[in-house]
Amino acid sequence: MSTEIKAPTFPESVADGSIATWHKQVGEAVSRDEPLVDIETDKVVLEVVAPGDGVLKEILKQEGDTVLSDEVVATFDEGGTASAAPASAEKSEAAETESANEPASGEIKASPAARKMIDEQGLDASQIPATGKGGLITKEDVANYKPAAAAAPAAKAAPAPAAPQVDVPAGERVEKRVPMTRLRARIAERLLDASQNTAMLTTFNEVNMKPVMELRKQYKDLFEKTHNGTRLGFMGLFVKAACEALKRFPSVNASIDDGDVVYHGYQDVGVAVSTEKGLVVPVLRDADGMSLAQIEDKVRDFGLRARDGKLGIDEMMGGTFTITNGGVFGSLISTPILNPPQTAILGMHKIQDRPMAVNGQVEILPMMYLALSYDHRLLDGKDAVQFLVVIKDLLEDPARILLEV
Structure with a gap:
């Protein structure tokens, strides 16, 4: 029985995609749910699998071709045998x-x-x-x-x-030109749009991570045992602190739509995840209502599926605020770029021991620089600075996150 293989249904924000890789060739036997083709969109690489056991009969769209939502890309002979x-x-x-x-x-x-x-x-x-x-x-x-x-x-x-596969004469200056992927091109477009069409500023602060690190050290084993192997990290606490701060400063959680300001009565926090193909931002829906364990488990799941290209487009749609962690790569301080139409993004950085003055005494403390980039069209510097101070205070006294004070 001949079956049409179609591209997935793209959401309204994704106009089209392109054929990235065919995993099977015409006449080749395929098992049910085995990958047939990867389709790259502006946001993610989508995998199309075989509907059953059979043979790939005909390829209608070659690698590099543009495809529309639900467009037929191949025909499949279900139940057939290899040629x-x-x-x-x-x-x-x-x-x-x-x-x-x-x-x-x-x-x-x-x-x-x-x-x-x-x-x-x-x-x-x-x-x-x-x-x-x-x-x-x-x-x-x-x-x-x-x-x-x-x-x-x-x-x-x-x-x-x-050994190098190309024999390059001494003194030869070699260049290699490859087309930019759709995902990377879309990232470049959005970043350029953010820098040109927003009045972006960044404010900085630093947080003493010692209380959070001691809390994690004290409870990490019990936390992991209680929550079926979910590990206690720092991202969960940062998300909870951000949600509490967003409730106190609704304008940081808002967005600009033409001439209107849209205030969101919920906190959908995007967590930036780096992949080989580029940066993606899956979203924690209603993050304020999630427990610490649920946040940690979901963030870990995002990371694993992003690495394997398994994230869905719907998981990266929306979001009212974003957190990015350059510290995992060793960044000491940076100015993160806004993720439009959001009006603010929080940047985490590496934890580094530094001498700090505490009650007139010098102590070596694990410090982290925080950066908040914001759209000055909506946010005044006063609100942005106070928002970042709230996050700092909550993390330096984690009990306040639980007590919401």
Whole structure:
């Protein structure tokens, strides 16, 4: 039975997408829920999977082509079997390997294409699971193989494969031009829009993280045990502190829509997550009503799914305030850029021991710089500074977050 493979339904804010990668080729057998194609949009990479067991019959949209919402990109023969051509080719490839190599008893067998990939990547063929006939390692086996960490010394001991693949003459200045991905282009567009169309300023403060760190040290084991393995981090406390501060300063939680100011009676906090393809901002809906454990669990889930490209477009829509943490990469201080139409964004940074004056005495304390970038069209400096001071006070006395004082 022939089935149409369609692009996902895009929300109104996403006009179209483009074909990023086809994981299967025409005539290739596919299992149910196995990835067929990746479609890249302005916000996220979407994965289209097979509706059942069968064969990819025809590809209508090639890599790089633009696709619209619900547009047909391929046809799929559900219940069909792989075409004879690929099968015979694989059999011929296996036969060629056996006749060419005539491996001795116990020697590892691999197709020519697979052996070439093994040599180029410096892999240990004995560690690669073989799925081919008679224990033959196919090129798909090599492509799907992920070497364990223990294999690193072996790869290091054979530096030859790591040599540059391009022979560059001495003194040659090499350049490589690649098209910008849709996601990266959209990020650039939004950042440029924010810098050109908002009156953005940044105010700074610093917070003594010792109380939060002591709280975490005292309760992290009990917290993890009580909440089924959810770890107690810093982001949950920052989100809770931000929600309390947003309730006290509604204008920080507002947005500008043409000539109107929209005040939101809820706190949807976006948490910036870095991926290989770019920065994405999934949103914690109604963050004020979430427990600390729920926030920590959701943030961790966001990070894992962002890394694997599994976030949905709807999870990154909206948001009334954003938190970004450059400290995980070692940033000491920065000026985060607004995420329009939001009017403020909080920047966290690395925790660093510094000498501080406390009651006339010098103490070494773990300090973090905080940065709040805000749109001066809506927020006055007084409100922005006081908002940041509230977050500082709540974090330096975490009991106030629970007591809401």
